[in-house]
Amino acid sequence: MTLRCEIATQDKLLYEGPADIVVAPGVEGEMGILPNHAPLLTALDFGILSVRHRDEEHVFTIAGGVMEVRPDLVTVLADIGEDVGKIDVQRAEAARQRAEKMLKEGPPRDKDEYLAIEAALRRSKLRLDAVRRYRRGRIRPGPETTEREEA
Secondary structure, eight states: OOEEEEEEOSSOEEEEEEESEEEEEETTEEEEEOTTOOOEEEEEEEEEEEEEETTEEEEEEEEEEEEEEETTEEEEEESSEEEGGGOOHHHHHHHHHHHHHHHHSOOOSSHHHHHHHHHHHHHHHHHHHHHHHHTTTTOOOOOSOOHHHHO
16 A cells, blocks of 8 residues: 655655655754654754665655645655756755855844854855765656746
8 A cells, every 4th residue: 555645845856755764954853754654744954865666765854844745645745846866966065055055144134034044054064064964876766847936
């Protein structure tokens, strides 16, 4: 028996298909979801979300969101998400360097600016770490486009 899994951000569908297990970064820690799991609604944290089906693994970075679990369906609505197989390493490294430079240049003007810079740094480090950990031929990139992206 498998689960149906849907992972989306507000502007694109990252994954839609079968899953034997979904592993997600919950705010209380990492959680694994198997078929026939009890219903659950939970907040997600920054981290790696993986979907395994047979011998394939699809891996995504996500930065917050929510996950709804039903016995036969997992729906993830991520605030920000990206397929690890499609991460542009040079762009992520440039974003990390920019954020670190901004923090070193002096205190930001206000708390909101500081939090935005800190979140950008955290996202770029997550993306770079995910590439180092998962881009060794184990994962399979998701489809190039989806119906939502084309709309």
